[in-house]
Amino acid sequence: GAGVSQTxxxxxxxxxxxVELRCDPxxxxxxxxxxRQSLGQGPEFLIYFQGTGAADDSxxxxxxxxxxxxEGSVSTLKIQRTERGDSAVYLCASSLIGGSPLHFGNGTRLxxx
Amino acid sequence: AQTVTQSQPEMSxxxxxxxxxxxxxxxxxxxxxxxxxxxxxxxxxILVIRQEAYKQQNATENRFSVNFQKAAxxxxxxxxxxxxxxxxxYFCAFPGGSGYAxxxxxxTSLLVTP
Numbered sequence: 237g238a239g240v241s242q243t244x245x246x247x248x249x250x251x252x253x254x255v256e257l258r259c260d261p262x263x264x265x266x267x268x269x270x271x272r273q274s275l276g277q278g279p280e281f282l283i284y285f286q287g288t289g290a291a292d293d294s295x296x297x298x299x300x301x302x303x304x305x306x307e308g309s310v311s312t313l314k315i316q317r318t319e320r321g322d323s324a325v326y327l328c329a330s331s332l333i334g335g336s337p338l339h340f341g342n343g344t345r346l347x348x349x
Numbered sequence: 350a351q352t353v354t355q356s357q358p359e360m361s362x363x364x365x366x367x368x369x370x371x372x373x374x375x376x377x378x379x380x381x382x383x384x385x386x387x388x389x390x391x392x393x394x395i396l397v398i399r400q401e402a403y404k405q406q407n408a409t410e411n412r413f414s415v416n417f418q419k420a421a422x423x424x425x426x427x428x429x430x431x432x433x434x435x436x437x438x439y440f441c442a443f444p445g446g447s448g449y450a451x452x453x454x455x456x457t458s459l460l461v462t463p
Contacts, residue, residue: 267449278353278440278453279394292450325392334449337384340394 240341248347257313261330271327318348355454362431370426372441383424384442436461
C-alpha cells in the first residue's frame with residue numbers, strides 16, 4: 237500500500253510568511269509524529285498525535301508552530317511568521333499505534349529566505 | 350534527561366567487509382526499545398533494526414545485527430558483507446518524553462567503497 241506522503245516536497249518562503257506542511261499517513265495508522273531535521277543533525281521531535289488529539293506537543297519550539305489532525309488522518313503543520321532559523325527538513329511519520337515502529341515520509345524541505 | 354550519542358560522524362568500509370557503528374544512551378528506565386534507522390539521500394528514514402531492552406539476545410536482521418550492552422548503555426550496529434546500497438546516514442534512536450517520541454543521535458555517515 238501507499239506509504240506516508242508529505243507535500244510539498246520543497247517549499248521556499250520569505251521571512252515573516254505563513255506556511256502549511258501536509259502529511260498523509262498510512263491508512264489505518266492512528267499515531268502520527270512530526271520531526272524537524274536541521275542540516276547535519278538527527279531528527280528532532282516536535283509533536284505526536286494519537287487519533288485527533290495531540291498526545292505530546294513538548295517538542296514544539298514556540299507558539300509560532302502549531303499542528304492539527306482534525307479527522308485523525310491527514311495532519312497539517314503550520315508555521316506563522318517564519319524565520320530563517322526555521323529552515324530545515326520537516327519529517328512526518330505514522331505508526332499503527334503509539335509505540336509501534338514508525339514509517340516515515342520523504343519530508344518537506346523548508347527554506348526561509 | 351534521556352540522550353543518545355553517536356561519536357562517529359563518518360565511517361568508511363569496503364564492499365563485502367564488516368563495519369560497526371557506535372551508539373551510547375542515557376536513561377533511568379529499565380524497559381525500553383532501541384532503534385537504528387537508515388536515511389539515504391531520498392531523506393526517508395528506514396527502520397533497520399530494533400532491540401528490546403529486556404531481551405538479552407542481540408537482535409539480528411539479515412546482514413544487520415546489534416551488540417547491546419545494557420549495563421554499559423551501549424547499542425552498536427554491525428553491518429556484515431557491506432554493499433554499495435548501505436551507504437547512507439545511520440541514526441540511533443531511543444524513546445523519550447511521552448515514551449513514543451524518539452530521540453535521535455546526530456548520525457553517522459557511512460561510505461561504502463568498491
